[in-house]
Amino acid sequence: MSSSDVRQGDKAAVVAQGQRTPKKERQKQFLRLLTPVDSKQTAIYGVLGAAAFFLLWEVGHYLTPEESRRFLPSPQHVVGTLIRLIEEKNFLADVGISLYRVIFSFFVATVIAVPLGVFMGCFSNMRALINPILSGWRYLPAASFIPLLLVWFGPTDTQKLALLFLGVIFFLVALILDNTEAVEKSLVEAALTMGANRWQIVMGVVARAASPAIVDSLRNMIAVSWTYLVIAEIVAAQDGIGAVMMRAGRFLKVDIIMAGILAIGILGVLTDIAFRLLAYWMFPWNRKRRG
């Protein structure tokens, strides 16, 4: 058979294949780009993902040799421990103290970061003055402040609040500066041509326009604040979720440690939801229209 015969044969095969599937349909793919899922699907996927996680955990628990199983307690055991802590060990008081520490320190950070970020975002010379000295701090891990804060404040509540504050403030300023600078310049120019003064523009235009993005930044940064909580409550703390976890660690009570982790996770999700609701309620004009 000559090479030209082979080529002809190939062509015939291609044509034949084309005839076998005359009607072409768009392929149904599991992973499809640019395809949104509706809220029902989102819920189903979410439950599936969580179920898979707990199943893996459960399997891990039973695969662990009998004698060391208490180092990987089952999910229902951890949930049970959490409930027992609440009922018998007044755990909600510790939760309350941790919640207060995160929220109060974050509130103080917000009250400072929002005006500062907006101010720097509006006036480039103020940005040039303040930002260089401020941005370097972001590269220092918050934990490195612990010795200093202990010397300054002792093993007090103030020391914990200060650590949580330092953990987020520099990032918060940087994010809010970005949010402010992202405001369309044409909005400011429109206000200028209408005769608005600087104050009216900073408060009434730039801050207003940036506010949904700012609330988003706050929502993301409060998650970071939760991640610092255990660090803040590990050293010289008598109360709070982190302190409970530390004490449990000394007696190798893994179930209590995991119950603490679970509690922080739940609280973190709740603060996230709170910020989402806040944004929904504060910015009716910014609600995404669902397709």
Added chain:
Amino acid sequence: MTPQSNAAITAQNVTRKYLGGSFTAVDDVSLDFPEAQVTAFVGPSGCGKTTMLRMIAGLEDPTQGSISVYGEPVLGPGPDRGMIFQAYTSFPWLTALQNVEYGMKIIGIGKAERREKAERLLQEVHLGHAADSYPSQLSGGMKQRVAIARTLAQNPTVLLMDEPFGALDAQVRWEMQEMMIEIIEVEKKTVIMVTHDIQEAIYLADRIVFFTRNPGRIKQDIILDFKGGKRFPQKEALLAEPGYIDVERQLFAWMREEIQSG
């Protein structure tokens, strides 16, 4: 050029340089804008139309020369010169009605008068039905109507527009142009508009200033005599007007010269 007594705006030997003086965007432009005249700035992109308009608005300063409005030198932006941008500048956190009220609030008009005038102006731009909608719920053309009403609400003596309909599709642009004719008839303001749409310039303007680039200078300054002072509520009536086609052909010829000169 000596300033005419009836000029609303006078630009004298205005030059604007960028990049530390190494690039001249507008070069020694002198223009008078008589009261209630509608002028269109036309020319290839980059010829300094926007720069010239922004200097009249007071958003930028001339490097040399001066601009005055009714004899007062322009030292910054102000509500006597309303500006409409190509970008949608209605404030997203305010409803259409609140947007129109915003400008009046800035210049200290009382609440009752504000509300009443804003409602009337929204009718004037055919947007009465959408008074309580947020800009995110409005189309591009509707957002531009809000911006126009908001600017008119301050009762500026001068209306500056920088390609206000440039981002709209053809049909909406046409509707907006016919609406502008109504507004020009009612409000009788001194208008300067930048456009790259030759037909739009001829339809809306009494006078066309054609710019050339590198550096930005006036190439031609023509009065559209063929319209005989008429304004056409319907655009097709203009196209039927004797003399229209000659002007359009002339403008295309100038534009081609500009393109070919690089």
